[in-house]
Amino acid sequence: xxxxxxxxxxxxxxxxxxxxxxxxxxxxxxxxxxxxxxxxxxxxxxxxxxxxxxxxxxxxxxxxxxxxxxxxxxxxxxxxxxxxxxxxxxxxxxxxxxxxxxxxxxxxxxxxxxxxxxxxxxxxxxxxxxxxxxxxxxxxxxxxxxxxxxxxxxxxxxxxxxxxxxxxxxxxxxxxxxxxxxxxxxxxxxxxxxxxxxxxxxxxxxxxxxxxxxxxxxxxxxxxxxxxxxxxxxxxxxxxxxxxxxxxxxxxxxxxxxxxxxxxxxxxx
Ligand code: ADP
Ligand code: MG
Numbered sequence: 527x528x529x530x531x532x533x534x535x536x537x538x539x540x541x542x543x544x545x546x547x548x549x550x551x552x553x554x555x556x557x558x559x560x561x562x563x564x565x566x567x568x569x570x571x572x573x574x575x576x577x578x579x580x581x582x583x584x585x586x587x588x589x590x591x592x593x594x595x596x597x598x599x600x601x602x603x604x605x606x607x608x609x610x611x612x613x614x615x616x617x618x619x620x621x622x623x624x625x626x627x628x629x630x631x632x633x634x635x636x637x638x639x640x641x642x643x644x645x646x647x648x649x650x651x652x653x654x655x656x657x658x659x660x661x662x663x664x665x666x667x668x669x670x671x672x673x674x675x676x677x678x679x680x681x682x683x684x685x686x687x688x689x690x691x692x693x694x695x696x697x698x699x700x701x702x703x704x705x706x707x708x709x710x711x712x713x714x715x716x717x718x719x720x721x722x723x724x725x726x727x728x729x730x731x732x733x734x735x736x737x738x739x740x741x742x743x744x745x746x747x748x749x750x751x752x753x754x755x756x757x758x759x760x761x762x763x764x765x766x767x768x769x770x771x772x773x774x775x776x777x778x779x780x781x782x783x784x785x786x787x788x789x790x791x792x793x794x795x
Pocket of ligand 2: 550551552574578661
């Protein structure tokens, strides 16, 4: 049994990449489950109106369920909308319902529109070891709220030809948020996802990303693995659906690296 250290400070990670389908939600769900299964108190905030993280954690999020929209727009405390995740002690989820689809526009005219989520998290009486915020595939006000609420950004990068294209825009937005709203925001973690070891291309993309981002890139790489994509249809993470699969063991390694980086650093590694 490997022990997963708990962080010496509460960590809030924004999982962002404005490209869809790169593994943001899959990464959020599986890292959260891996850390929670090893004794960490973890909260997932589903900030995508699609509600895929809520689905993946099997948390009710049909119309009418109190959700993150209520926190952002109506100041409802997180504690009133967070739900325990069935079967995973220490894991909670603030779901997203279809209501959230309107938030991007409604936020425009709300006071302190960029910091609504930061306030909600700061006001929560319990400090979780980890909060993971699963962002939508855009750089609008929802993602800006996530960037203002987080200390760290985790960027999943899919190992494909256009992987680095578009990242400049994300990095520019992160820099703007750092300059104007959240001075200590740090791109702490890059995770390579859906790696297909049979292709030379995946290897080239990996080298590119490692050259560009250096030690921010986790050593663990997530392979393309059918068990990972099957798990959500059973309302499970791959960590519980098939713990021995390469998808699960890779996400465990990634979680362990993230945990190791959060210990005795006084900040992020
Ligand atoms: P995003 O949240 O960035 O849009 P998702 O996490 O939803 O991306 O992943 C997109 C699709 O790819 C989903 O159908 C998911 O099940 C699948 N997927 C993600 N990671 C893997 C993987 N390592 N192996 C196989 N399929 C994956
Ligand atoms: Mg998603």
